[in-house]
Amino acid sequence: MKKLQLTIYSDDITKVKSFSISKGLLTLLSFLELGIILSLFLFIFLFAQDKVDQRQLISLKESNQYLKERMKGLECMLDSMNLRLKQINEQDKKIRKLEGMSLISDEFRKLGTGGVPYYDTTFISTDFELFELNNRLLTKLEKVKRCLNFEVKSYDEIYNLVIVKQDIYDNTPSILPAYGRFSDRYGYRIHPIYHRRMFHNGFDIAGNKGDPIYVTADGEVVKVAYSRGLGRYIKIKHGYGYSTVYGHLNKALVRRGDKVKKGQIIAEMGRSGIATGTHLHYEVHYYGRSRNPFPYFYKQKSSIKVAKKYILSLNK
Incomplete structure (x- = not known):
């Protein structure tokens, strides 16, 4: 087997050291050195990737928190709209009574605006709080939408009656034809x-x-x-x-x-x-x-x- 002769000289010529390294061992050492270098690069890459993932995770958490706050804000707005719709409902009753129209019973109104809670699985595996908030928001949004549609239909009915009533009154004799x-x-x-x-x-x-x-x-x-x-x-x-x-x-x-x-x-x-x-x-x-x-x-x-x-x- 071929060997590599390595001779080391010092200032003192009497002190000369010689080493023999086989070609196989040299190859092994070369591969070992390459492995160490690759391992070092892999460690640096994984470390950097971990840092990136952590930053992304922090950013994602911040985004989720911001989304929760925005959704809670929208939920408050929907609650306010729902309260306003209840006030419109009371005004609807007063106008119907004033115009001699039949009132819409609370039971019938519930049938016209009822529904089932929303169940959306978008955030169920990532953030349960966000999942609950999202479904609560969607349920309230759907309820406001149904109530709004119901009130619009009621408003159209009242508006049509007022228009027809005014037209009938305009065409009905209702003043003195002369003074005397x-x-x-x-x-x-x-x-x-x-x-x-x-x-x-x-x-x-x-x-x-x-x-x-x-x-x-x-x-x-x-x-x-x-x-x-x-x-x-x-x-x-x-x-x-x-x-x-x-x-x-x-x-x-x-x-x-x-x-x-x-x-x-x-x-x-x-x-x-x-x-x-x-x-x-x-x-x-x-x-x-x-x-x-x-x-x-x-x-x-x-x-x-x-x-x-x-x-x-x-x-x-």
Whole structure:
């Protein structure tokens, strides 16, 4: 076996040392040295990696803590929203009562806003506190969402009723057609000219020639004409089955086809036709049948009843 001869000289030439190292041992020592160097590098790498992992772990913990704080903040906001929704619920009851609407029972409201708790497993294996907080937050968020949707539907129902109610009121005779003395009422009477018992299907208001005549509801002029009995008269068609007639006029200030608004002056008082004096003959008709005009002189919006069919037509 080949050997490597190693000779060491000192200043004293008499002291010379020689060593013989086999090639196999030298190879072994070389591998040993390489192993030590590699081990050193591996140790340095693992040590550095551990430091990086620790920093990442610290950063992750800080992020988790920040996330928890943010989620708790959102939970407080949801609790506040839920409290506000309860206040809106109380206002909803008051408005429904004020408008004569049926109240939504607490039992029905619970059925409309109930639900099951959320179960999301996102953080279950990493942070149980975060897992619980996340599910609590999602449950409250879903509840607020359902309550909000329920209140929006209730609001739409109230809004539609108010809109329809206002429209019905605008089209319902509800003010005096003229100012003056009530000279003859609705119903049977002894006719002042024919002197026999006849049905008077209107209401008479006496005044002076030229006094303003007011339309008592929104509508459209469907007739401006002259007849032997009523003299010069105007007929106006309103919505929801109503129509009104204004007779014995001196002058009409509107024409057929005109759109008119409640309170608008449409004519002047006179005594045209069969009349004993200057007055307005005023009629109210509902789906073609005459009604006593007197209850319509001071009709309030609160007295208006809204049929369900009108609400349903708005929701389509």
